[in-house]
Amino acid sequence: MSALRPLPRWADILLLPLINLVLAFVVSGLVVLAIGQNPLAALEAIVGGAFGNGYNIGYTLYYSTNFIFTGLAVAVAAHAGLFNIGGNGQAYIAGLGVILVVLPLQFLPWWVTFPIAVVAGAAVGGLWAFIPGWLQAKRGSHVVITTIMFNFIAAAIMVYMVVNVLKPAGVLAPESAMIAAEGRMPKFGTFIPWFKNTDVNFTLLLALACLVGAYVLIWHTRFGYQMRALGHNPTASTYAGISNSRTIMIVMTLSGALAGMVAVNQIVGVQYRLVLDYVADAGFVGIAVALMGRNHPVGILFAALLFGALYQGGNELQYVIPGLSKEMVVVIQALVILFTGAMEGMFRPGLQRAFMLFGGSAARREA
Amino acid sequence: MTSTTQTGDTPAQRPRKAAASSAAAASEFAIELEKINKRFGPVHANRDIDLNVRRGSVHGIVGENGAGKSTLMSILYGFYTADSGEIRVDGVPHRITDSRHALALGIGMVHQHFMLVDNFSILENVILGVEDNALLGPSLERARKELERLAHEYNLEVDPDAIIEDVSVGTQQRVEILKALYRGADVLILDEPTGVLTPSEADDLFRVLRVLRDEGKTIILITHKLREIMAITDYVSVMRQGAMVATLETRNTDPEELAELMVGRRVLLRVEKGPAHPGEVFLAVDNLVVKDDLGVTRVKGVSFAVRGGEIVGIAGVAGNGQTELLESVSGMRDQAGGTVRLKGTPLSLEGDDGAHRARKSGLAHVPEDRQRMGLVVAFEEWENAILGYEDDPAYGKGMILDIKAAREAARRRIAEFDIRPANERLKTASFSGGNQQKIVLAREMERNPDVLIVGQPTRGVDIGAIEFIHNQIIKMRDAGKAILLVSVELDEIRSLADRILVMFDGQIVGEADPATATEGELGLMMAGVTDRKATVASPVAATGAAS
Numbered sequence: 033m034s035a036l037r038p039l040p041r042w043a044d045i046l047l048l049p050l051i052n053l054v055l056a057f058v059v060s061g062l063v064v065l066a067i068g069q070n071p072l073a074a075l076e077a078i079v080g081g082a083f084g085n086g087y088n089i090g091y092t093l094y095y096s097t098n099f100i101f102t103g104l105a106v107a108v109a110a111h112a113g114l115f116n117i118g119g120n121g122q123a124y125i126a127g128l129g130v131i132l133v134v135l136p137l138q139f140l141p142w143w144v145t146f147p148i149a150v151v152a153g154a155a156v157g158g159l160w161a162f163i164p165g166w167l168q169a170k171r172g173s174h175v176v177i178t179t180i181m182f183n184f185i186a187a188a189i190m191v192y193m194v195v196n197v198l199k200p201a202g203v204l205a206p207e208s209a210m211i212a213a214e215g216r217m218p219k220f221g222t223f224i225p226w227f228k229n230t231d232v233n234f235t236l237l238l239a240l241a242c243l244v245g246a247y248v249l250i251w252h253t254r255f256g257y258q259m260r261a262l263g264h265n266p267t268a269s270t271y272a273g274i275s276n277s278r279t280i281m282i283v284m285t286l287s288g289a290l291a292g293m294v295a296v297n298q299i300v301g302v303q304y305r306l307v308l309d310y311v312a313d314a315g316f317v318g319i320a321v322a323l324m325g326r327n328h329p330v331g332i333l334f335a336a337l338l339f340g341a342l343y344q345g346g347n348e349l350q351y352v353i354p355g356l357s358k359e360m361v362v363v364i365q366a367l368v369i370l371f372t373g374a375m376e377g378m379f380r381p382g383l384q385r386a387f388m389l390f391g392g393s394a395a396r397r398e399a
Numbered sequence: 400m401t402s403t404t405q406t407g408d409t410p411a412q413r414p415r416k417a418a419a420s421s422a423a424a425a426s427e428f429a430i431e432l433e434k435i436n437k438r439f440g441p442v443h444a445n446r447d448i449d450l451n452v453r454r455g456s457v458h459g460i461v462g463e464n465g466a467g468k469s470t471l472m473s474i475l476y477g478f479y480t481a482d483s484g485e486i487r488v489d490g491v492p493h494r495i496t497d498s499r500h501a502l503a504l505g506i507g508m509v510h511q512h513f514m515l516v517d518n519f520s521i522l523e524n525v526i527l528g529v530e531d532n533a534l535l536g537p538s539l540e541r542a543r544k545e546l547e548r549l550a551h552e553y554n555l556e557v558d559p560d561a562i563i564e565d566v567s568v569g570t571q572q573r574v575e576i577l578k579a580l581y582r583g584a585d586v587l588i589l590d591e592p593t594g595v596l597t598p599s600e601a602d603d604l605f606r607v608l609r610v611l612r613d614e615g616k617t618i619i620l621i622t623h624k625l626r627e628i629m630a631i632t633d634y635v636s637v638m639r640q641g642a643m644v645a646t647l648e649t650r651n652t653d654p655e656e657l658a659e660l661m662v663g664r665r666v667l668l669r670v671e672k673g674p675a676h677p678g679e680v681f682l683a684v685d686n687l688v689v690k691d692d693l694g695v696t697r698v699k700g701v702s703f704a705v706r707g708g709e710i711v712g713i714a715g716v717a718g719n720g721q722t723e724l725l726e727s728v729s730g731m732r733d734q735a736g737g738t739v740r741l742k743g744t745p746l747s748l749e750g751d752d753g754a755h756r757a758r759k760s761g762l763a764h765v766p767e768d769r770q771r772m773g774l775v776v777a778f779e780e781w782e783n784a785i786l787g788y789e790d791d792p793a794y795g796k797g798m799i800l801d802i803k804a805a806r807e808a809a810r811r812r813i814a815e816f817d818i819r820p821a822n823e824r825l826k827t828a829s830f831s832g833g834n835q836q837k838i839v840l841a842r843e844m845e846r847n848p849d850v851l852i853v854g855q856p857t858r859g860v861d862i863g864a865i866e867f868i869h870n871q872i873i874k875m876r877d878a879g880k881a882i883l884l885v886s887v888e889l890d891e892i893r894s895l896a897d898r899i900l901v902m903f904d905g906q907i908v909g910e911a912d913p914a915t916a917t918e919g920e921l922g923l924m925m926a927g928v929t930d931r932k933a934t935v936a937s938p939v940a941a942t943g944a945a946s
Contacts, residue, residue: 037439253798257782257789264777270731271764271772272787273755 039384045331049324049372051379053338056371060364069355078364081348082341088348090220090230094302096340097232098123098294098311100239102318103336104246105291107327109175111250112283113263118164118179119291120315121186122157126292128193129156130299131208131306138215142300145215149300150238150293157292158285160186165284169277175284183315194308208306217301233301235293242290243329249286259283291315320373335372342368426490429454429586429617430475430506435484437470444470446641448484452586452634457608457618459628459649462638462661463861464831468621471638472588475619476508477501488586507584509575511591515563521574522546522559525581542581549580554610568717569600576607586617591859593627605631623661623861625654626890637661662863672873675897677706681742681881682728682762682850688736689720689727696735697723699905705850705881710872712884712896712913716925720905721885722767725854728883729764730757741850758787763843765836767854767885773839774827781809781823784842812841817867833864840871850881857891869895889921903927 039048061071082092102119109116116122129152137145164178191206198208217234221227250256262269262279269276298310317339324338325331346361371378428451435448445467452458462468473479475486477495485492488504495501498508515524522542530538543559550556555573563571572592579587589608593601608618608631620632628635629649636646637660645660659665682705689698697720705711715721726732728739730746730753739746741760748757754764766772774783785794785805793808795801809823816837818830827835836856843851853872857865872895876882886892892899892913899911901924909924 248799252800252802254789254795254800255798257785257800261775261778261786261789264775265771267772268775268786270751271729271754271766272789273730273752273758275750275752275755277751 037384037388039380039387043383043387045326045328048379048383049331049335049376051383052324052371052376053368056368059371060367063363063367064356064360067355067360069353074349074353074356077349077352078342078345080345081352082345086224086226087228087230088344090227090232091347092337092340092344093236094231094233094297094340095343096336097236097239097297098314099317099321099336099339100243100332101290101293101297102314103321103325103332104242104318104329105287105315106318106322107325107329107332108246108250108290109283109287110322110327111256111263112259112279113266114165114168114280114283114287115176116161116164116179116284116287116291117176117319118161118182118288118315119318120311120313121179121183122160122288122291123294123311123315124183124190124309125160125186126153126157126288126295127299127306127310128190129153129292130295131198134211134215134300135209138212140215142215142217146217146234146296146300149296153292153295154289155292157295158289161288161291162281162285165281168284169280191308194306198306206308211300211304215300216304219301231302233297235297235301238293238296240333242293243333246290247329255279255282291318317369320369323374323376324372338372339368426487427454428452428487429489430619431485431487431490432471432475433485433487435471435474435486436482437467437474437479438482443641445474445481448638448643450636450643450646452617452619454617455612455615456633457612457620457631459620459622459632459635460638461621461623461625461628461635461657463623463863464833464859465640465861466638466661467641468638469590472508472590472619472621475501476506476588502582502584505583505585506588507579507582507586508588509572509579509590509592513571513575515571515574517564518562520560520562521557521566521570521577524563524574525559525578527578529582545581546577549577553580553607553614555580555607567600569596569603572596572600572604573607576611584616586619587611588619588621590621591623592620593622593624601627625657625862628657629654639663658862661861670869670873670894672895673877675709675876676879677709677897678879679707679742680704681707682883683740683743684728684737685740686737687724687727687734687739689723689732690735691723697905698727700737701902701905701907702737703900703907705883707849707879707881708876709897710876710882710884710895712886712892712899713902713907714889714892714899714921714925715887715902717887719902721854721887721902724902725764725767725852725883725885728757729762729766729852730754731764754787758848761846761849763846763848763851765839765843765851765853765856767858769832769835769839774835776826776828776835778827779824780813780818780827780830780838781806783827783838784809784812784823786842788842788846808845812838812845816841816871831861832859833861833868836860836868837864840868844871844875847878848880850883851875852883852885854885855887856884857886857888889918889925893918893921901925 057075064071064074082088102123105119105122106116130149133152134145134149137148160182161179164175164182167173167178168175194206194208199206200209219229219231219233221229250260258269258274259279261272261274262276266276294311294314299306303310321332321335321339325335342365346365349356349361350358430452432448432450435445437445448471460468470479474481475495477497477500480496486495487493488506493504495504516527519527522539525546526538526542532538546559555577557570557573557577563574576587592604596604612618622628632649634646635649635652635657637644637657639661685702687698687701688696691697701724703711713721723732727734730748733749739748741762746757746760770776775786785791789800794805806823812818813821813823818834818837818841827838830838856868856872860868872882884892884896896913899913899916899921900907901909901911901921903925904927908927911921
């Protein structure tokens with residue numbers, strides 16, 4: 033009803049997601065209980081698996097790195113009113129750009145190839161999102177439809193490229209040649225032994241920089257202003273003389289470029305080669321991350337950490353409690369996505385009512 | 400609503416009528432409000448409101464935007480609950496908890512923005528939410544009969560099978576009224592009902608309201624148009640800053656007194672302006688052709704000129720191409736033909752950033768629909784204060800937006816234009832209509848443009864702000880600027896414009912001098928009857944034919 037007033041910012045950004053998260057864990061606990069396991073032990077295993085020691089934290093941060101990129105990709109587009117659900121395909125096909133510049137330059141030191149890989153990944157990922165953006169801006173094809181179709185096109189292209197073009201002769205596995213040792217970016221464990229040999233690498237710093245960059249872009253640049261105007265009210269942005277078509281194309285390109293950074297993390301930082309399906313659905317998790325993080329870089333940071341922890345903790349869970357299979361972990365992750373992503377607004381009316389009761393009495397006291 | 404098999408009365412009507420007749424002796428008032436209080440945080444929206452609405456009367460409630468009229472009616476209709484106070488319906492105290500409850504008590508509301516499903520038929524819209532059968536057939540049949548009865552009884556003829564999006568705004572409003580009556584409303588609340596109507600549609604509405612009153616319904620009319628109050632109401636209550644300042648019998652008062660009560664000071668209802676001193680031509684539109692989104696030609700070869708120092712008003716019934724004309728001249732919509740020249744230089748307005756180039760050339764635009772077009776209501780006030788000017792060097796270097804400078808500029812204009820509340824960090828949606836219009840006006844006047852295009856400058860704007868806005872427009876004229884004014888309010892055009900062009904069916908069918916033209920003459924031209932005026936219209940027609 034119209035009488036409900038918006039929540040205070042802190043409640044919107046912190047309290048509401050927290051309630052959703054707790055509920056997701058409670059329901060997950062019931063599922064664990066239903067198959068005859070101890071939910072508290074499972075929770076302990078997940079938390080321990082995610083944050084127990086340097087090794088666990090390293091992997092949690094590695095997953096989070098990917099989720100920051102894909103979450104930002106969704107959020108940046110969302111501010112312009114665009115729902116980019118093609119982050120997966122954009123992250124995937126960006127790998128093509130990365131591997132094609134990194135392999136020829138593989139004998140150069142990593143700090144030379146890294147920026148080049150970033151540019152290549154951004155360019156190809158950006159291009160893959162630019163096309164749907166162009167189609168929407170000029171032809172009116174909705175990006176929700178086109179980006180998801182582009183995910184499939186990307187997957188098909190990548191299989192073809194890896195199997196028929198990039199796979200060296202005599203190798204059985206569908207993967208490209210390895211980057212020479214000189215071109216590999218060292219992992220954090222090389223400098224900080226505490227992280228052991230985990231996959232977290234310098235791309236995490238790039239992700240943090242992207243968070244700051246996105247914040248500045250969205251709220252402190254003229255272009256960010258224009259894209260937010262478009263996102264809230266396309267008629268008003270036309271009235272203001274903002275070119276909606278141009279803005280849509282630029283925003284989609286930026287969004288795809290951000291998603292493309294996953295390829296840099298995976299290829300230059302972790303795998304040192306191009307393998308199939310390396311994105312592992314990070315693009316889709318990014319949607320949940322952006323939703324939970326309310327499209328704000330700070331929220332996205334925390335949401336990405338949460339999902340990183342869930343992925344890593346979930347992986348550990350099956351080793352700690354053999355009764356909980358890998359599928360069980362997927363169920364828990366899905367519940368968290370369901371409650372924090374898809375149903376994130378479920379408790380808002382109730383919480384608003386609670387706040388109005390409380391807020392109302394506070395106002396009376398002031399008077 | 401419970402299901403019922405009888406066909407005469409609507410489901411809600413029967414039990415409530417019984418209650419009404421037993422209590423009728425107790426009170427001559429249909430609605431009594433006593434000491435109603437409502438606070439929103441620090442805002443005291445309603446303070447100690449007393450209101451008695453006599454049964455079978457039309458009771459007007461006037462007040463500026465933000466005076467608390469809508470809050471009060473929302474309390475009566477169950478959208479809000481009062482912090483304290485009592486509501487009596489037919490003399491019986493009730494605590495109205497939601498709109499369903501209000502309906503059950505016989506209180507219906509016709510909102511300012513219609514709540515209709517565009518692609519449903521009128522009949523389907525009427526039963527929406529009160530279908531009393533899982534199968535629609537029986538409900539529709541019953542509703543059809545009931546609708547016929549209501550139409551007959553209250554002169555509310557509609558075609559039940561017409562689709563909402565195909566019928567006029569006036570008919571849509573009838574459907575809203577029928578919806579309320581179908582649900583058994585005895586008390587009808589109408590919130591700014593004429594805001595979207597043409598003068599003749601408004602007259603139709605008033606006729607219907609009179610019939611309803613004569614049939615025993617009670618009508619509460621919220622408006623800020625004093626002419627309507629004088630024309631239709633029996634009683635009028637005036638609200639100001641959350642308080643009820645007076646309730647009067649309409650025949651014992653006059654617009655000047657009401658305006659003074661509303662604003663709290665003397666208000667000039669007539670626009671005071673000196674003679675125009677037109678200079679050189681600033682805006683020249685030649686043979687302009689514009690198509691709408693569906694490719695239909697809406698502006699069919701229009702030519703006119705606006706000189707510096709004059710206000711040219713375009714009169715016409717809404718939907719005769721004025722909207723497309725404004726959108727095209729301001730660069731929002733591509734031209735299908737013709738030219739627009741600003742001080743002799745042709746404006747290139749093609750592409751979806753045409754409005755940007757128009758602004759850069761010195762053409763500012765106060766749009767017809769500020770909420771849909773002129774503002775991003777989700778933005779904070781200062782953000783809207785730079786909309787369209789966000790790349791101005793005053794608001795930062797290079798790509799970075801200088802938020803501090805933008806906020807400072809917004810604060811200056813808030814003071815200059817007396818925008819309330821004076822807080823540039825507030826969401827624009829929480830400003831009243833008049834203040835939102837001031838935000839737009841302040842922004843568009845800020846850079847002292849040569850040409851100002853103004854659409855419906857005072858639609859949904861309260862009296863105090865109307866005076867201010869009119870004076871600002873005249874001030875610009877007197878500073879030698881060219882002003883193109885489009886309004887469906889004939890009064891506004893006549894009092895503000897120095898020359899009137901009448902638009903009908905995408906063409907300018909005549910020109911009139913506001914000092915001498917009568918309302919009747921203008922009305923005929925607006926209706927497309929141009930034989931008498933053929934000589935006046937011919938120069939335009941000739942240029943149109945030349946294309």
